[in-house]
Amino acid sequence: MSAIIEVRGVTKDYPLGQLTVRALHGVELCVDRGEFTTIAGPSGSGKTTLLNLIGCVDVPTGGSVVFDGAVTSSLSDRELTRLRLEKLGFIFQSFNLVQVLSVFQNVELPLLLQGGIDVAERKRRVESILDRVGLSRFLRHRPNELSGGQRQRVAIARALVTKPRLVLADEPTANLDSVTGNSILELMKELNQQDGTTFIFSTHDHRVMELASRIVRVQDGRVVEDGRGDKSPVAAAAAAY
Amino acid sequence: MVTLQIALNNLLASRRRTLFLGAALFGVTLLFVLLLALTAGVTDNLIRGATNISSGHVNIGGYYKSTPSDSQTVVLNASQLKAEAKEALPDALRIIDRLRGWGKVISDKGTVQSGLNGIDLADESALLELLALAPAKDYIDNPANAEEVKGSLDALQKPGTIMLFASQAKRLKVDVGDQVTLRTETLKGQSNTAEAVVGAVVRDLGLLSSFASFVPKQTIIELYQFKPDVSGAVQIYLKDIDRSEAAMNELRAHLEKKGYAQLEHDGQPFFIKLLQTVPNEEWTGAKLDVTTWEDESSFLVQIIIGLRAISVFLVMLLAIVIVIGISNTMTIAVRERTREIGTLRAIGMNRGGILALFLLEALLLGLLASGAGGITGGVVAALLDAGGLKVDVDAIRVVLLSNTLHLVPRVFDIVLAVAALTFVSMIAAFFPALRAARITPVTAMQAAE
Ligand SMILES: Nc1ncnc2c1ncn2[C@@H]1O[C@H](COP(=O)(O)OP(=O)(O)OP(=O)(O)O)[C@@H](O)[C@H]1O
């Protein structure tokens, strides 16, 4: 398998008044296509910061992030935007749906932004993905008429409708109860297994981690453990808490 | 287009804000349209007044000087000039002539300076249509019967009569039937007088009324001892008033060809030339001077310019208030929608898209609200005009050039007002929109508060 994302010696500084806060210290990480990876760590450990860099919404202070062969820090804002639109899907902790658009329109949005896809094709793709996340009956609903779990399913559909290379999810279950959260993760895993879409999600909930095939543990801006499959990552991560 | 959908839905979603800003845009557009309709109405009054009280659409005036410092406003052979006008301007509807005098009207109790128009009632149906007898209250202090009208518009058929505007009668403290003395003075100081009976007092027609009164042609002929066929000016009325300037040029060329001596064109009313320009020129004898109604009323155009300036100033002031209002509300909206904007950026909308989103919101708001305001303004103006509201304040009458409120809503003005205020709302939205476009996609990742 080839790497879709390579994080090489990455540091990230945030200005904080006169000071700078170093959120990441020389992070190394390589994620291959089709992986279902979680980034785990306590609050303030740098999970979101790392996902931002992987997701091309921010660029590192030092080191480099290579996404699908491109060094993100060498791209312009326009190129980064294009990259996110074409190759990435995002699932947010607070769902971040456009409140004034219907479920259908929210999911259709990335296709419209990509352009060049005709109405019939858009309709087919939106309905098919909404069917897969179990929301066929809610096409005309507005986000505020849905439960949290349903909203996150819409967000998953929106992230996947463009068939991206990589889907990023920052604490996708943090605003959901554990049962709903689990079902969201199950859904993501199912989509990962069926389509081979690469997923990277962050969490600090170890019940959620169990579902990942790889756990990358960060602490104080460093990768402190990177457990893959047979190394029983669940046990390792659980032990760390 | 999804941007349009989002913009429209956002407007609908924040209904209070939309209604508030929309109402402001609506109101200002409405006011703007009313002011434009008023300006057009005043222009209309000016044209009607100027082209009936003191001028035709095109005029052949003339000056006669026996010595270089002399000056009289006459044409020596009116009937011949009428024939020339008819030949040169086939589109002339009516060609009449009036005698022009200038002098004092004196009563027992007062004196006014006035242009004395010597007219032949038979030619003046258009003028008579414009005039209406004034009720007593318009020119008499504490009249017994305020609404009483005396005299008749036909009074000038009798020799030795005069028709005054109400504001002149008021200053002279005269009523219909009273006697006044007309005194004219030549530049050399020679003066002639004639007696006249007030035959009618007519309602003021704005500012022009203070400068003009009407007498039979014979009165002027006697005052100045004119020979037959001498007149003041030939007045030509065209099918299309907008052709005045072209018609003037054609007539000038025609008269030139026929060998008449003419003054160079000078866009001043005849009395300015009579009193200031012509007496300072070296020539003697007779010269013609062809002018348009705009030349003859150029001193009144100031009123329209003033009115237009006030309208623009007022609307600009209100537009600034609107700009501040929209720009503040938009700034708040951008702040409130920061995460949504960040999300749109994260999933692949570029900066231009965000900018367009907010500008489109302003465009929609501006177009809908000011469009409604513009149409309402047009309807209100038409209704007010049809209502024919009487104006009782003298100062306002002077500005309106009329005693009734006259509004002319024009489609062009409405489109102009709507376009201007839509533009204003987009200008107002520009900086907040720019701010929105600068929001980074990282914002989307930040957890909700
Ligand atoms: N915009 C910012 N400006 C300044 N400091 C920041 C900023 N974003 C993050 N940090 C700091 O960087 C460090 C890592 O933060 P990050 O949000 O990546 O952690 P996290 O693991 O996602 O935490 P949580 O579980 O609470 O979401 C923290 O110390 C945080 O205070």
Ligand SMILES: [Mg+2]
């Ligand atoms: Mg975080």
